[in-house]
Amino acid sequence: MSRWEPDTRDRLERAALELFVDHGFDAVTVPEITARAGLTTRTFFRHFADKREVLFADSDQMPILATHLVRDAPPDLGPMDVFAQGLAMLAKGFEGRLAQLKQRKAVIDGNDGLRERELRKMERLVDAIADAFRLRGVDDLTAAVVAETAVGVVKVALRRWIDSDGQEPLLAVMTDSLARIGDAFDQFHQRR
């Protein structure tokens, strides 16, 4: 890769993920990442606070992104419509990053500390979505359970999409996952 290539951050991410997959997250150092990327550690630290951030910088943005999506949705939409609308934008952000997401998942699944950090991030995402719903006037309990459902759907759909190597478009998997819960409620005896 030539030095003037603009996608420095992307090169750092790719180099880091490859090393994490090959040697395990704990064994890899920042100088090893920058050596593989052909960049300096100084450049690395302009983009990431530490090597963990390579894995989590994007997911740190998710609560902010989700809050904006919920806030900016048309005011007459119910919470499930808001969520369904947001899926399109969410899917667009992930599509085209399948290879990195697959590596990222392998690294996180293989490391207890990273796994726990990922779970805490998901929890924070649930809280952010619930708060954003409350600000739209959704009642407290509905906000909480719909936020749990929403994050559950995204988790399941992403995992399925990654594990199937992107066989179907991510948005289709997400929409399908959401529809399955709807179908299960349609069948639900006690509500008839």
Add this chain to the structure above:
Amino acid sequence: MSRWEPDTRDRLERAALELFVDHGFDAVTVPEITARAGLTTRTFFRHFADKREVLFADSDQMPILATHLVRDAPPDLGPMDVFAQGLAMLAKGFEGRLAQLKQRKAVIDGNDGLRERELRKMERLVDAIADAFRLRGVDDLTAAVVAETAVGVVKVALRRWIDSDGQEPLLAVMTDSLARIGDAFDQFHQRR
């Protein structure tokens, strides 16, 4: 308390929770717990492998309990009905333990390591429920998303019940939480 009292395990749990709340989980030792309970450390280790187990022994049982509930439900029930039916038994197991659950929650919320352990246990519970649904012939994707939804409902309802000091019966809070998702789906534009 007299020595012949049969509820040894309960005494150990109460003593441990009080100490955890007062001094923080990390600072408390097993001998301190047994001293407060008026029992020997040997007795403690007959009931719990370590002090963390006082907090997690019950939740370790939840995947097993959930698996049995799903497996033994009438074969014609859909997954959401199976879940709704299971709520009654689940609520019965928690009712009467409000004080302990409140203390447990305070201890766990105040300690990152415990919080992460709790999240991983919830994750394992989701996986167990999804697997149990699959064994009933529920399709893979529905099993996964309904399991996520189910655990989300239980989490939200338990938190609400504990935070409101058990104002309403737990089963009512659980049923209500589940119904809110159903209502949100009823409103859902894209499915009409």
